[in-house]
Amino acid sequence: MSPSAPRRVTIVDVARHAQVSTTTVSKVLRNAYGASPTARAKVQQAIAELGYRPSAAARGMRGQTYTIGVVLPDIRNPFFPEILDGVTERLRDTDYHVLLGPGGCEGEQAEAEVTDAMIDRGMDGLILVAPMAPRSRLDKVAGIVPTVVIGRHGHSAVYDTVVDDDITGARLVVDHLAGLGHSRIAHIEHHETDSARLAEMPNAIRAQGYRQAMRAHGLEADIVSTSYTQQGGYDGAKQLLARTNRPTAIFAGADIVAMGVLQAVAEAGLTVPGDISVAGYDNTTFAALGPISLTSVDQAGRQIGSNAARLLLDRIADRHTPSAQIKLSPTLIARSTTAPPPQ
Amino acid sequence: MSPSAPRRVTIVDVARHAQVSTTTVSKVLRNAYGASPTARAKVQQAIAELGYRPSAAARGMRGQTYTIGVVLPDIRNPFFPEILDGVTERLRDTDYHVLLGPGGCEGEQAEAEVTDAMIDRGMDGLILVAPMAPRSRLDKVAGIVPTVVIGRHGHSAVYDTVVDDDITGARLVVDHLAGLGHSRIAHIEHHETDSARLAEMPNAIRAQGYRQAMRAHGLEADIVSTSYTQQGGYDGAKQLLARTNRPTAIFAGADIVAMGVLQAVAEAGLTVPGDISVAGYDNTTFAALGPISLTSVDQAGRQIGSNAARLLLDRIADRHTPSAQIKLSPTLIARSTTAPPPQ
DNA sequence: CTGAAAGCGCTAACAC
């Protein structure tokens, strides 16, 4: 290849090659009204022959970049790829492309930087997955660029939301475990410091659903607050297992947390589900792995993603669409980490 | 918030507010030579007061976007986030931001689309992780934008590479197993159809390393070709276990493959490592999980990523830097899926 | 239905 890149093919080259004006080329590119079939065909051919590709930067200066930004909180959580699949699938036959922010789960600050970077880069729309930003910040972002927020309960006039019914999800787990005969069912939650987020974050809602369900069964809630990470699950389980009257079942707020729990249980010389039952949340790919086979709550990540993408496209098409909230129902996938408690 | 976004603050606003020219503002933004400390301070203050953020689109039209694109083959493989961490860490204190392509592991076609989308969006540099594109394609991409390729063996004059020494990695596993007393050590590889890729893809190199190491120990190689997926591991193990004289150890070419192997072994009513030892490759997060505890080869993903980012920055600074190849040494992490063979 | 031309926000010559 030549050492210095050859000049990019531009719309002008295409116009000249097709013997039409740049306006016509632009119209063809955007499927806009006002180009004759003949002109359209000539342009298509010129584009193919020259291998023309529109510059997103130039387009961005006039408004659209045909790019959707997705901000994930933590690439390691295997639940998020599911959402992403739903998004890309829904966007497949459109002119839009998806770009991901590296998330990095390094807190609000990092999340804000990534979001800003995406705005600076002219994203046509943003999908924020379980963001930790405060409401005011979300409203501000949504005021700048069409936004769909996944996983935050609570309504907004400026952005759409897609959430899983975490109250129901938590209840499914408690019902399942109680149905197996457990009464000492503990829950490991992600510790929430911010009181404003308390009402919106999925982790908080799950804990709330757990409490409600335990009460409904006449059982006493037992919550350990750590974080939605493997380490958090490990630490939480250590605490629970050290109790004199330890629980017979642990409901981890996320599969990744359950992984840490399983590890702590194994280290304690206990067996699952013989000595203790463990359930997760998210039904991630590794929940299904043979040697793990974790009972979990399935959130239908693909559908979450595909709904979010759909809402976003609507909002991009018309920014004044009234905001929508979609709530999806989870299902329980019982596998082999849950069983009746030991006698 | 106002329903329609307020006009963005531009460099002109900053210049007016700071009582300087746009040139000066631009220079300050780029830390370029030729702005007095006084002017610099005034501009900094104006930027802060107005909340100015440069438009990447406009910058893109003049060359730089301060954006690095990373193309991952499969977001689900927990090895890749490690690489990403290394990249972002190395880029932390620069003006660059990282954006990820959604990969989608849907083959060469999808990979090409993502790469093209990134080029169209004016990425300043690209990091391609274990791409499946043919050499000609990689050369072409690298001819357009500075590129670093991770995981492909084989040199190129136009792009830099960072690879793990897969020959050594495979040898470590064979040495370990042979040292435990195994002699019937089988390997499950990812079947490679393309002869051109055969010499470059990590899977092929691992198989080659396995063969060499077996020969060195005076043992006979026994390879099953499936794919680097859980299903591939499951199928491969099924074949191996059906043999009359079945292997006492299986070296899976990737951790995800080992997961399938463990499942097949469990289904066959055999125990690990009592009846059969299993080793993986990549030392992914789930290899360390308590209930799995898989012996695996650690590739030092962070360092791979950080080296790739460094090379890329060098290449962006000077496109005519001679290309570099960095090879990192893997280490073996022995866990509880490997033990001496049954008597 | 088509074309000419203005201008999006920024950078980099070039003049002062």
Place this chain on the structure above:
DNA sequence: GTGTTAGCGCTTTCAG
């Protein structure tokens, strides 16, 4: 050391 200005490639009025 600082300011003026010409584009980068595209979209979008506005005339024809």
